Amino acid sequence: MAPYLQSKAHLRELVTRSTTIDSYLFHLLVRQNLTCGILKSMNRSYTELIARLRKIEANSPRVRMRELGGFRIQDREYEMYAIDFRAKEPGTVKICISAGMHGDELASVEAMAQFLEKNANNEALLKTFSFTIFPCDNPSGYELETRENADGIDLNREFRKSNPASEVKILADAAEQMTFDHVYELHEDVDSYGFYLYEIAADKSMRAGPDVVRAVSAAGYPVNLSECIEGMEAHCGVIAPGVSRIRRRHLPKAVFIYRLGAPHVMTFETPGRALPLEDRVRMQLICLAVALEKAGGVSNVGKSS
Numbered sequence: 483m484a485p486y487l488q489s490k491a492h493l494r495e496l497v498t499r500s501t502t503i504d505s506y507l508f509h510l511l512v513r514q515n516l517t518c519g520i521l522k523s524m525n526r527s528y529t530e531l532i533a534r535l536r537k538i539e540a541n542s543p544r545v546r547m548r549e550l551g552g553f554r555i556q557d558r559e560y561e562m563y564a565i566d567f568r569a570k571e572p573g574t575v576k577i578c579i580s581a582g583m584h585g586d587e588l589a590s591v592e593a594m595a596q597f598l599e600k601n602a603n604n605e606a607l608l609k610t611f612s613f614t615i616f617p618c619d620n621p622s623g624y625e626l627e628t629r630e631n632a633d634g635i636d637l638n639r640e641f642r643k644s645n646p647a648s649e650v651k652i653l654a655d656a657a658e659q660m661t662f663d664h665v666y667e668l669h670e671d672v673d674s675y676g677f678y679l680y681e682i683a684a685d686k687s688m689r690a691g692p693d694v695v696r697a698v699s700a701a702g703y704p705v706n707l708s709e710c711i712e713g714m715e716a717h718c719g720v721i722a723p724g725v726s727r728i729r730r731r732h733l734p735k736a737v738f739i740y741r742l743g744a745p746h747v748m749t750f751e752t753p754g755r756a757l758p759l760e761d762r763v764r765m766q767l768i769c770l771a772v773a774l775e776k777a778g779g780v781s782n783v784g785k786s787s
């Protein structure tokens with residue numbers, strides 16, 4: 483007898499271990515959102531996450547949290563935020579970091595928070611860069627530890643869609659007000675045995691994907707070397723789709739921001755179940771450090787001055 487279901491991630495694990503018919507039934511249960519109470523139980527607190535970020539803000543004059551707007555879902559109210567992280571004389575390379583689009587990808591938000599904690603007073607870093615951070619794109623999914631939001635919607639297919647979910651509307655409105663040079667989306671793939679990334683940049687000289695993969699591998703972590711990942715052609719852990727082949731509606735946020743004009747976008751995918759959380763967070767931090775080194779020639783990410 484299987485133990486009780488703790489979360490959708492746990493459910494998925496059971497699905498992969500069960501027989502085909504059982505898998506089919508479990509799959510139906512999830513897809514149709516016929517979730518019983520136990521699957522809806524909250525695993526983490528968004529309020530606690532915001533309190534953690536407020537603490538960083540209180541300890542650094544360079545960090546400012548901005549309210550983007552609120553929404554209601556399943557009888558709960560949430561406020562969305564962007565974090566401005568920049569010096570008085572802002573660095574000229576504009577970076578966007580996004581976390582928490584999928585609530586079951588635990589290393590994403592954790593790496594974002596640790597990046598900010600480590601660098602909140604890193605003046606050398608802010609000489610080159612100014613950051614906008616979207617700390618948690620899917621607050622209800624974060625609390626439930628589900629890929630989708632509490633209404634069962636995958637928010638990362640809702641950009642450029644008529645009548646999108648509230649979270650997406652708030653994020654899209656905010657992103658449309660800003661410009662970025664480099665965008666880093668922090669994700670995980672719960673089905674992958676190793677790290678990989680997506681990279682879009684029409685100007686090939688901006689590309690940093692192979693450097694990021696090399697650094698992750700050099701740190702002793704596995705890389706997904708399949709030639710086809712998620713139905714797309716991959717080369718040594720990098721998926722670099724041709725820009726003209728990317729769809730125009732129902733977009734992921736990375737593509738949406740690219741289409742808004744950001745010339746370089748990378749999405750990091752750490753293996754969501756193959757390694758402990760601590761290692762996956764470390765992988766994400768390596769990705770950010772290498773990407774920033776390449777973007778601005780700065781090699782002191784994580785060292786406060």
Ligand SMILES: [Zn+2]
Nearest residue numbers: 584587669670
């Ligand atoms: Zn994801």
